[in-house]
Amino acid sequence: MSAAGRSPAARPVRLAGIGTALPGEPVGNDALAGRLGIAPEWVETFIGTRTRHFARDLDGGAVRWTLEDLCTDAADRALADAAAEPEDVAFIVVATATPDALMPTTAALVADRLGIDGVPVYQLQSGCSGAVQALALASALLGNGARGRRPVGLVIGGDVCSKHLDLGQNFREMPPSQLVNYVLFGDGAGAVALSREDGAGRAVLTAAEHWLDGLGRSPGQTVEWFGLADRHTDRPAVVEDYKAVESRVPVMAREVLDSLLDTLGWPAATLGHVLPPQLSGRMTERITRGLRQGLEWEEVSCVAQTGNNGNALVFFQLERLLPRLAAGGRAVGMAIESSKWIKAGFAVEAT
Known part of the structure; x- marks a missing residue:
């Protein structure tokens, strides 16, 4: 980590x-x-x-x-x-x-x-x-x-x-x-x-953590690279095991959130905003429901408007978060990569 x-x-x-x-x-x-x-x-x-x-x-x-x-x-x-x-x-x-x-x-x-x-x-x-x-x-x-x-x-x-x-x-x-x-x-x-x-x-990056969680698990997404020797292969360039993603990502997101809060010593009730994984509009809705557990934090999402643009997503979420973050406000974000199952999370606190 x-x-x-x-x-x-x-x-x-x-x-x-x-x-x-x-x-x-x-x-x-x-x-x-x-x-x-x-x-x-x-x-x-x-x-x-x-x-x-x-x-x-x-x-x-x-x-x-x-x-x-x-x-x-x-x-x-x-x-x-x-x-x-x-x-x-x-x-x-x-x-x-x-x-x-x-x-x-x-x-x-x-x-x-x-x-x-x-x-x-x-x-x-x-x-x-x-x-x-x-x-x-x-x-x-x-x-x-x-x-x-x-x-x-x-x-x-x-x-x-x-x-x-x-x-x-x-x-x-x-x-x-x-x-x-x-x-x-x-x-x-x-x-x-x-x-x-x-x-x-306007804010401090309090944590940024990532760790592999794919031991023995098949990849959830594969993106091929083709050279001159294999560019005419019948293998598709991109394959997504969407059923595996639906099953695994909500669980992994919960684990990242709990891990970050424990490491930082932040009670869940002190969170003002949560930035959930941005797979798709529908998946993000499902993940957010699982993370909320009766708490009143505000969700910060962008995927329904931007599409899943990979490594850009966290920055679009942060751009939306910062104007909303009041002094002393706390936010936690999660990014889950399904390729070989990588957990990632970060925390932001307003100065």
């Missing part, structure tokens, strides 16, 4: 600025279902997501935005929100499951676009839990002598899931384990600027 902001000798890690980016206009269920030739009622009933954004054109398939584009836009906005300049950035951490290329990394390309040089750049290859992994790594780096004029750690999470989806298939004959990916996911990116500078930002 990893943690942030708990050492009494270290100044707390502060959320100094935040920014997000979505490609193009929202795509509603009627438009998406019409393109796929399926019933919009199926999307609403089964998935519960109302809109999502795509970096690809749904009609012609042309790529309109890259992951690099979206991450750069989100990072620009986070730095502006923090009143920080590129020369303040001590390091960059990017979390993604869908990089534009294996090399060079999206992290390095974004640094170049931002005019940042001479600092470490990290890229974490992970699904929905990657954003929390990136926050944990950045918190450790800030406490380990990060250099810079201020300094600021720039943490970015994003995914362009549509790059893996073949729009030329016969969707009426597609099995549900593959079809779900065409209605579940969207594209986007988010970023936060972290700082240990006194007075920076």
Whole structure:
């Protein structure tokens, strides 16, 4: 496990600025279902997501935005929100499951676009839990002598899931384990600027933890990478075991919440907000009901509007949370990755 902001000798890690980016206009269920030739009622009933954004054109398939584009836009906005300049950035951490290329990394390309040089750049290859992994790594780096004029750690999470989806298939004959990916996911990116500078930002990142929980378990999601030797294989690019996800994720979310509260010593009744895992609109509703247990905290969700855009989700939730967080307010968030079953959670406290 990893943690942030708990050492009494270290100044707390502060959320100094935040920014997000979505490609193009929202795509509603009627438009998406019409393109796929399926019933919009199926999307609403089964998935519960109302809109999502795509970096690809749904009609012609042309790529309109890259992951690099979206991450750069989100990072620009986070730095502006923090009143920080590129020369303040001590390091960059990017979390993604869908990089534009294996090399060079999206992290390095974004640094170049931002005019940042001479600092470490990290890229974490992970699904929905990657954003929390990136926050944990950045918190450790800030406490380990990060250099810079201020300094600021720039943490970015994003995914362009549509790059893996073949729009030329016969969707009426597609099995549900593959079809779900065409209605579940969207594209986007988010970023936060972290700082240990006194007075920076509106809240403190009190914890960021993640741990593997997949020993002996089959993967709940597989995303293939195809090279020249196997690009014509019949293996689907993305497969989701949605039944396993439905069964496992609510239990894992509860375990993460209980673990964080126990570690922090926070009574559940002191929580003002909870940021539940953002798999889909319908799944998030179910998970939230299981987590609430009679408590009066406010849910902070985004997936019904943004779609499941992977590593961007935590940042969209934080963007919604921060304006609502009153002084002394506490919030806990969870991200569950079904690939090989990774638990992740974080806690935020208003200054």
